[in-house]
């Protein structure tokens with residue numbers, strides 16, 4: 001190759017590298033270089049769309065970290081392949097009578113009935129997190145998230161929070177406009193944190 005041509009190619013390569021770096025945080029670059037990409041499964045029940053909107057925020061937050069693939073599905077549609085190939089699982093529920101909604105509890109019970117996670121602890125060391133929406137203030141969102149997290153802890157998953165002390169949540173009825181910008185930002189924060197911790201776990205596992 002002629003020296004002039006080599007110099008032009010080098011300049012293009014360096015410009016591309018610096019442009020990439022300018023648009024990403026150090027953590028993005030680290031995640032990008034960290035080896036294999038991670039997969040985050042975001043799954044939820046939503047009767048009237050609020051929890052689904054929060055799920056979209058979680059997806060956006062998780063995807064904001066390089067090297068992250070996201071699968072998003074309603075709880076009824078999750079397959080064994082979705083569950084077991086994911087490095088992280090984020091579960092969202094509306095509050096029904098101060099606790100998680102029936103379809104979400106059925107999904108969690110199906111970890112055993114459909115997917116047979118016990119006694120081999122097939123979800124062990126996957127990262128887990130929760131989000132919830134409820135109509136009223138102080139009417140079950142934290143209990144809903146803690147119920148989901150408790151099931152994850154029982155399966156020796158690595159439980160993380162983000163967007164709030166126990167996960168991301170939103171109040172949707174009364175004077176509320178549904179999911180407001182702050183609540184959506186909390187959902188994004190949760191998704192981003194799940195992706196960050198999952199990259200750390202996957203990288204730690206693959207290093208000698």
Ligand SMILES: Cc1cc2nc3c(=O)[nH]c(=O)nc-3n(C[C@H](O)[C@H](O)[C@H](O)COP(=O)(O)O)c2cc1C
Pocket residue numbers: 045046047048049050051052094095096097098099133134135136137139140141172173
């Ligand atoms: C059967 C039922 C029970 C509910 N119970 C509660 C409750 O105990 N506390 C609360 O804050 N909201 C309660 N809600 C309101 C929902 O949690 C709220 O509207 C939620 O944002 C709905 O989410 P979705 O649009 O994803 O279905 C209840 C709704 C239904 C349908």
